[in-house]
Amino acid sequence: MLDKQSKILKKGGKLSKEVEKKITKKVSKSVAKKTTTKEVKEKLPDHHFKKVKAKRGLAGLGLFAGEDIKKGELIIEYIGEILNKEQADKKATSQYLFEVSRNKTIDGTPRWNIARYCNHACEEAANAESEIKRGRVFIQAIKNIKEGEEIVYDYGEEFVKEHIAPYGCNCTAKQHSYGAMGAVVSQ
Numbered sequence: 001m002l003d004k005q006s007k008i009l010k011k012g013g014k015l016s017k018e019v020e021k022k023i024t025k026k027v028s029k030s031v032a033k034k035t036t037t038k039e040v041k042e043k044l045p046d047h048h049f050k051k052v053k054a055k056r057g058l059a060g061l062g063l064f065a066g067e068d069i070k071k072g073e074l075i076i077e078y079i080g081e082i083l084n085k086e087q088a089d090k091k092a093t094s095q096y097l098f099e100v101s102r103n104k105t106i107d108g109t110p111r112w113n114i115a116r117y118c119n120h121a122c123e124e125a126a127n128a129e130s131e132i133k134r135g136r137v138f139i140q141a142i143k144n145i146k147e148g149e150e151i152v153y154d155y156g157e158e159f160v161k162e163h164i165a166p167y168g169c170n171c172t173a174k175q176h177s178y179g180a181m182g183a184v185v186s187q
C-alpha cells in the first residue's frame with residue numbers, strides 16, 4: 001500500500017507537495033472555524049471538508065452544498081474500496097468506479113461515500129471538479145457555490161459517452177459536452 005502511494009507521489013512530483021500543503025491548510029482552517037463559530041458546532045464526518053447533503057437533484061439523488069463554498073475549496077473526498085486492475089475489470093459495469101491510476105481504482109459504491117451522489121454536469125454548468133491528489137480523489141469547487149446549490153462536476157468524456165449520452169444529459173448547460181444531447185424532460 002505504502003509502496004503504491006510513493007509511486008504515485010513520484011509521478012505527481014512537485015504538484016503533490018503543493019497540494020499536500022493546501023489540504024493541510026484547508027483542514028486546519030476548517031477546524032479553527034468550527035471551534036469559533038457557535039452555529040457550526042457539529043463535527044463534519046471524516047472525508048468531508050464542507051457541509052453537504054444528499055437530496056433529489058438533476059438525476060436522481062444529488063449532492064448539495066450545506067454552506068457557502070468558495071472557488072478552490074475542497075468539498076469532499078471520494079472514498080471507497082481500493083481495487084487493483086484485475087478487481088476493477090470484474091466490476092467494470094459499476095458507475096461508481098473511479099480510476100486513480102493504472103492499478104488503483106476506487107469503488108465508491110458504498111453508501112457512506114456520500115460523494116457518489118455528486119451528479120455530472122457538462123463543462124459549462126459544472127461548479128466543481130474531481131482532483132486526483134496523491135492517489136486520492138477530492139471534489140473541489142471551481143466556482144463559488146452558494147448554500148443549497150447542487151454540486152456537480154464533469155465526469156469526463158469516457159463516462160459521458162458510455163453512461164449519459166445514450167439517455168440525454170440532465171445538466172443545465174445549453175451546450176452539452178462530448179456531443180451529448182439534453183435529456184427530454186417529461187411533463
Ligand SMILES: [Zn+2]
Pocket residue numbers: 121122169170171172173175176177180
Ligand atoms: Zn450536460
